[in-house]
Amino acid sequence: MGLSDKLVGILNFLTFLISLPIIGAGIWLAKQHSSDCYRFLQGPVIALGVFVLLVSMAGFFGSCCRVTVLLWIYLIVMFLLIILLLVFTIFAFFVTNKTAGEIVGNKGYKEYKLGDYSTWLRRQVNKTSNWQKIESCLADSRFCDGLRNVYPTKVDFDRANLSPIQSGCCKPPTICGCSFVNATYWNNCTNSLADPDCGIYTTNSTSLCFDCNSCKAGVLQNVTKDWRKVAQINIIFLVFLIVVYAVGCCAFKNVKRRGYQKGIF
Template sequence: MRTANHLIGTLNFLTFLLSIPILGGGIWLSSRANNTDCMKFLQWPLIIIGVSIMVVSLAGFAGACYRNTVLMWFYLFAMFFIIAALLGFVIFAYAVTAKGSGRSLLNRGYKDYYLDDYSGWLKDRVMDPSYWSKISSCIRDSKVCGKMGRTYGGMPESEAMFDSRKLNSIESGCCKPPTECAYVYQNETTWNPGSQQVVSNQDCTNWSNDQGQLCYSCNSCKAGVLASLRKSWRKVSVINIVVLIILVITYVVGCAAFRNNRRIDNDEPYGEARMTKEQPSRIQL
């Protein structure tokens, strides 16, 4: 019985440790939301799940140490729903980021991003005018485009150097015009119209050299945000899948240990009663 209690306590301590990477993933998404991705509601489900696992595992740990059946039942029921919620979040994260990526360009280190390459709930969310107003304002305030400038030996970056850079999706989608617009490079965030202007892409007319405007109203900027979100969610989802598998194994072992513990507890009164009856007969003999 003590072994079973120790096992349950150890498993609950393990689940407490597993809540740390989940909570860390939520906090990381929160930092990305404030600085890069600018979608400030996506991290909360993970943070809530991580905190819930911490609280429930502590309750289960206390229940195992003090042999409190109520706390143990609370742990088993609550952890079941938490695992289901984490599974649902992982499925949701992969479903909304299943489609979309940047398009590689000839003789360019960066990629261009097009809104038509994305679909689903996340795209609709980003395209919503009220949300995009907040997202674009966040990108502008982060000054990500203003930080793109580079100098080499006191000289500004040349066009060839810029073309070889591996820009992230926000820099490529929001801080410069799409490559097909054939703008002429002046510096990282200043581009002049070329002789062969493409008018089929609305972003070509949305581009502005005004450092407060740039391509923040472009579809390429929205696509860049979606690409950044996809990359962030996929990184966190890999961690969540590993943690989920370990949580399920731990939960199944914990259920088996708890059931065995209850069976031993139920057998104890019978064993004690039997010993009480046998003891007087042995004394009489």
């Protein structure tokens, strides 16, 4: 077995090992979480793991057993995967290139506006089917409830380092001029016409400002940060895939050359 064959076998064996925890994570999500918070995540996670598993097996057996058909399939799928990752990485940087969030009234947290994000991201979060799943997550997790104990007074709350989702979904926008009762209960809004979100906010702990544009903006802020991280990691992964693909091409040439020498081709 040539050096390139061994390298393809080793690299794809490592990829095979990586695919197992990906599949395991998807199965864990399927068994542990029945709510819409995680239901829409488990399918893509399992599909990704199975895809990586099959590709790595094709490359491993194709190089080690010198099966030309498997190497053909492996190289074609690997090429498509590289192209898709490259397109996604460029797209991710493009739609997340804007910075958002501003401090209002010397607060310790920032507030976010939906209009600050790319048109494509706004379109996705405004889709009823997408937002219903996200809103279900917000209601099920009840992550806003803990703010009342952590920040019991107005002074404490003003100094709080809230996450984008807490800032946008757990309270009305500052511009509404609402009075603080506790971290999730605001009333007597003096400027209720300043923003459409002022009329959407409710003191009901299961809805609060979950339907507000500020809440959607907070979600997009988190998505933007995560996508930037994924895009940066993808660059490293792309370099790795290109190296594996190049070695795979060498292994394919070796297998094909041996086939010619034996009169197979």
